Amino acid sequence: MIDELDVAFEEDAESGGSRRGNRAGKGRGRSAVALVMTLLLFAVLGGGVYFGYTKVASFFVAADYEGSGSTPVEVTIRKNQSLTEIGNELVEADVVKSTKAFIQAAEAEPKSENIQAGTYVLRRQMAAKQALAQLLDPNTRLSKGVTIPEGKTAKQTYELLSKGTGIPVKDFEEAAKDPVALGVPDWWFNRSDGKQSARSAEGFLFPDTYEFDPKVTAEQALRTMVEHFLTVTGDMGFADDVQKNRKVSPYEGLIVASLAQAEAGITADLPKVARVAYNRAYVKDMPLQFDVTTNYWLQLNGKDPKHSGELLTKEMEDPKNPYNTEIVKGLPLGPINSPGKAALIGSMKPTTGPWLFFVAVDKSGRSAFAVTDAEHQKNVQKACANGIDLCGK
Structure with a gap:
């Protein structure tokens, strides 16, 4: 195709400024054809570039739903789950369309590190950004967590x-x-x-x-x-x-x-x-x-x-x-x-x-340890001097 365009342009140039009539008409016709063909070529190439761009872009744009979702659904997030694991849970419950969409939304939101374990009321087919916002909203969390401190009976x-x-x-x-x-x-x-x-x-x-x-x-x-x-x-x-x-x-x-x-x-x-x-x-x-x-x-x-x-x-x-x-x-x-x-x-x-002995000797709770009772009694006196109520015993 490029060779034909070159020939067309060369013939047009050879006609010269003094050559008119039929040859001049043919030259103008060939130039028009060349122009049309050139435009068609660019159109084809441009379409290919656009098609290629959209194809490549699809690899980077994660599949996602739009809006705030439909029917309510409960989703349980376990302790220490990663963003990928949370995203998988949401996909499994049909809350978000893809794990990638959720991860992208979470990476754009610094507060996503604060997602707490628990059971949440979300909606099916939510935009990933909307689902993330719900997970960060304490009002959607059904279980608030029960903390059992060390040393409780x-x-x-x-x-x-x-x-x-x-x-x-x-x-x-x-x-x-x-x-x-x-x-x-x-x-x-x-x-x-x-x-x-x-x-x-x-x-x-x-x-x-x-x-x-x-x-x-x-x-x-x-x-x-x-x-x-x-x-x-x-x-x-x-x-x-x-x-x-x-x-x-x-x-x-x-x-x-x-x-x-x-x-x-x-x-x-x-x-x-x-x-x-x-x-x-x-x-x-x-x-x-x-x-x-x-x-x-x-x-x-x-x-x-x-x-x-x-x-x-x-x-x-x-x-x-x-x-x-x-x-x-x-x-x-x-x-x-x-x-x-x-x-x-x-x-x-x-x-x-x-x-064999120990006693708390200050209000921070630190203990002093002893081998003999005599050493222990000295530690008790030290505790009393520091305001620890032991001397009545």
Whole structure:
């Protein structure tokens, strides 16, 4: 085609300015043809460029719906899900048309990092930008999350769960009667010290923030918490570690973790408090004399816990208390709360030392540790001088 155009232009040039008549007419005709052909060529090339552009652009423009959607649908976002995983959930529920569209909308919105786990009421076939806005709106979130802090007893945990889910406390208490049915393996209740196990859910309800389905039952909620406990301790190798290195059963290691969780005022002291418990129970064969076990028994019986300096001798030495550590040697009947990961690690890897005593010596919760009672009494006086109420004991 280009060759023909060249010939046409050459013939036109050869005709010269003095040549008129028929040859001149033919030259003008050929020029017109050449012009038309040129325009057609550019049109074809231009159309191809446009077609190619739209084809390439389609690779970068994600498929997306328009508008605010149609029928309502509930979507559950799990904890620690990535944007891709959230996008996949939304596509599965037909909320957004493509994961890519959701990711592009999220990457353009800095607040997308604040998407919380939970169940949301969205709409089918929403624009990705609209869906993202709904996920960032707390009013569309059905489950608000239930936070169980470290060191809470099972009884306190049921109260927090009830407040967060609306399920009566008695339902949780009923569901917790058989911890094995909740998923606690039976071997977890074995002891190497010859003592009886509590065989309760105490200690197995791992402290964390949970996002429960609005229709969750008490049993399902507790099973979720037990499963989380098993996952955390499994990842840590807790059971094998305490058996191999501490020479105690996993249940005894859990009891020590719960005692350290209750007694230590700061995280750094958890391994040291655990060491005191091991030293007293297994090295010196002496009573632990941990006031927290007395308070635990008081709470189980519907009474308020007391400050150490306010506990009565008859309360600490109550022979009916199976958690008595004031006069009874060894570890108590079972865990006294739900220890967190740091307390579990402290029980696995207690700080090396001969300590048998400890006391909080300042208002930050830091403890001083001692080997002899004389050293301990000096630490008690230091605590009193710092405003810690112990001297009445």
